[in-house]
Amino acid sequence: MSNSVKVSDIAAPLAVGVAVLLLWQVLITVLDVPVYLVPSPLRVAQALVEDRELLAASLWVTLKVTLAAFALAVLLGTAAAFLFVQSRWIERALFPYAVLLQVTPIVAIAPLIIIWVKDMQAALVLCATIVAIFPVISNTTLGLRSVDPGLADLFRLHHATRWQTLVRLRIPGALPYFFGGLRIASGLALIGAVVAEFVAGTGCNGAGLAYQILIAGFQLNVPRLFAALFLIAVAGVALFLVMAGLSRLALRGWHESELGG
Amino acid sequence: MTAVPADAAPVIDVLAAGKAYPNGTHALDPVTLTVRQREFVTLLGPSGCGKSTLLKMMAGLLAPSCGSVRTAAVRSGFVFQDATLMPWATVRANVRLPLDLAGHERIAADQRVDQALDAVGLPGTAGQRPRELSGGMRMRASLARALVNEPELMLMDEPFGALDEITRNRLDADLIRLWEERHLTVVFVTHSIYEAAFLSTRVLVMSARPGRIASELVIDEPQPRSESFRGSTRFAYHCRQLSALLADAEAAGAA
């Protein structure tokens, strides 16, 4: 087992990235593509630097919605999972509605939510939460149910209370599934936030990155559009890495997924 | 010590207890048997004859579909076919589990964990995780967990079945020593004739389809049994007898 990341783990994707950027720059220069169609990487970088204050503020707005929605999704999703494992009856009665939430396209219900919820910020958070919550519910439920039958027998043999079984057996056993859910949910929260911002289409109290993309599109400020896009991607990757790190921290030393390498 | 006196206090009374699973599988015909204090009773039989079913009914993990099972033991330990350790917990936390669940104090419990680990030949592993141990060491940890609350009765379901013969023989020898030292009553499941002959004071030979107890063999040999017992003609004699009883049971089942 090694805690240090291997050099090739970073070097290989980095090399691919650099190669693609170089090729992109060369093609734009050689083919003389106008900047309002596709900007070169250098022009995007320039936009990132020049508009850094605007973009940083927007990034912060989007991140706030994302993080709030993610926290809410984890909280509510986990609570729902605990409710579901109390009895099969509860799960059967309520799970279809969780699925309903999952399959309804957020762009279709976001306008309604934005009308109903007065506070725009809250409306955006709610939309992103709806997008992010399902993997938390389904993974955590699955995890809490996936108890080693031998260990369950052992707990029964020693007359463990429901609470002891939950805390000492079900919750630790559910952690790998839970963290799997978090990884997916963190990305979905960001997507949900961006989509909701698009639908809202306003820059009322602080404009997010999606709003910058919309405006930049209208103004044909394509380098800024790409810069905003780039920031969204970076935020998504950063979220994923944080989740992967948390998962490694919690499962290190015992779960298959975090051993070796 | 030799055979257990017939008037020793009964620890388990199985009265015409049978089991049919909800899916319709008729796992066990009604069986009646008594396990007495200080006995080492082995259930020997082919795969699927209901050994685990019977043992689980004795442990109270499974309700019989007919008849009754009464257990007089206050504390019992159960050893499963595989080690069944919590992968996220250290060996110490795994072995301490029965004490934790019973609400014992931490410091006293840790002392008993150390004693149990010493007793099964696993000193100094308390801080390790199960996956850092070999299969034999994991089984020893599982044995330590079953012993930690000082049970009177041990129920063991093919505990060493997955191990190589060398390790199994060593663990069998350790088990017989613990049985002697701690005045245990043991019900042991195996499909190995040699293991049954080496360990038991009494062997119940089972047959499959439907599962039932076909015959019984008392192995009246001095205790403690040492490795030299394995090489003795007496041992070979008991093995031959068990082998014949198993063949009879199978023939009767097929007829």
Ligand SMILES: Nc1ncnc2c1ncn2[C@@H]1O[C@H](COP(=O)(O)OP(=O)(O)OP(=O)(O)O)[C@@H](O)[C@H]1O
């Ligand atoms: N939970 C269950 N539901 C339905 N049938 C079962 C269940 N558990 C066991 N059986 C059936 O009951 C019979 C006896 O099973 P049992 O596990 O007691 O056998 P065994 O003697 O322990 O076998 P082995 O040596 O392979 O462990 C088998 O035919 C098995 O298929």
Ligand SMILES: [Mg+2]
């Ligand atoms: Mg079995």
